[in-house]
Amino acid sequence: MKQFELTIFGQSRILLIVFMFPISLLTAFFIGLEINISILNIIIPILFLGLVGFVLYYFTVGHLKVIQKENRLEFEWNKKSLFNYKKIEPIEINQIETLVIDQNQLLKKIITRERVVKINNGKIYKKDSAKFIDFLTENSNARVIDSWDVWDEKGWLKPAYRINTIILISFIGIVVIYTILKGFNSRLLLFTPLLISQLFLYQLQMKRKKKLTATSAHTA
Incomplete structure (x- = not known):
């Protein structure tokens, strides 16, 4: 036991x-x-x-x-x-x-x-x-x-990749526009790096999994 x-x-x-x-x-x-x-x-x-x-x-x-x-x-x-x-x-x-x-x-x-x-x-x-x-x-x-394989098997990986791309670009755009209009605010540092880094990490992981899936399909 x-x-x-x-x-x-x-x-x-x-x-x-x-x-x-x-x-x-x-x-x-x-x-x-x-x-x-x-x-x-x-x-x-x-x-x-x-x-x-x-x-x-x-x-x-x-x-x-x-x-x-x-x-x-x-x-x-x-x-x-x-x-x-x-x-x-x-x-x-x-x-x-x-x-x-x-x-x-x-x-x-x-x-x-x-x-x-x-x-x-x-x-x-x-x-x-x-x-x-x-x-x-x-x-x-x-x-x-892994979890991305599960998403890929269910057909969720490509839509999730597109949605994450839109959210990442939109969030960065909002921060840039806010900084231009209002000036830099140090309190942005409380959450901006965390969110952007997490979204960017997801982006890299999904992109890597898409390439692996495409390579496996081509080899098969």
């Missing part, structure tokens, strides 16, 4: 954070603009973001124990006061068909013949995630793909 301790970041909950975090950044930015006291217009937005960040982190993060008993994997969540995750039913290792693993270290999903088990461990507080991934790849005949 083996046990693996995992720190989980719920995928659907992360999507909510992706939506809420930019709104929180903009809210903090406008709070700072409305406060005329020079020190408070920096401290209060930071405190606001800190509070929002703590709530979102507690909402998103879960701690999962995976127990291997012969050919079966059982899952036990550590209970929280709020925002607990749904129970995961046991799965048979020999029924695992696909593992969705990003960057060779982020286990997103375990797909069996009958259902999809969402895992989504993070880069921080890794605990036993690497050992668990190695265990799954060594003890199952599952194919290994």
Whole structure:
């Protein structure tokens, strides 16, 4: 019998954070603009973001124990006061068909013949995630793909690439226009680099996956 301790970041909950975090950044930015006291217009937005960040982190993060008993994997969540995750039913290792693993270290999903088990461990507080991934790849005949492969198989990759391109260009344009009309504001640094770098990272990842897919199709 083996046990693996995992720190989980719920995928659907992360999507909510992706939506809420930019709104929180903009809210903090406008709070700072409305406060005329020079020190408070920096401290209060930071405190606001800190509070929002703590709530979102507690909402998103879960701690999962995976127990291997012969050919079966059982899952036990550590209970929280709020925002607990749904129970995961046991799965048979020999029924695992696909593992969705990003960057060779982020286990997103375990797909069996009958259902999809969402895992989504993070880069921080890794605990036993690497050992668990190695265990799954060594003890199952599952194919290994990443999240962009899933999007590509569903036909979402090209539309997502176009949408991300539009959002990236539009956001950069808004920042440039704002700077020209209003002048540079140091509070833009609270959120602009983070958003642009994340959008640019997605752009590079999707572009790379499109090239790999095109190359594979041409070779086949």
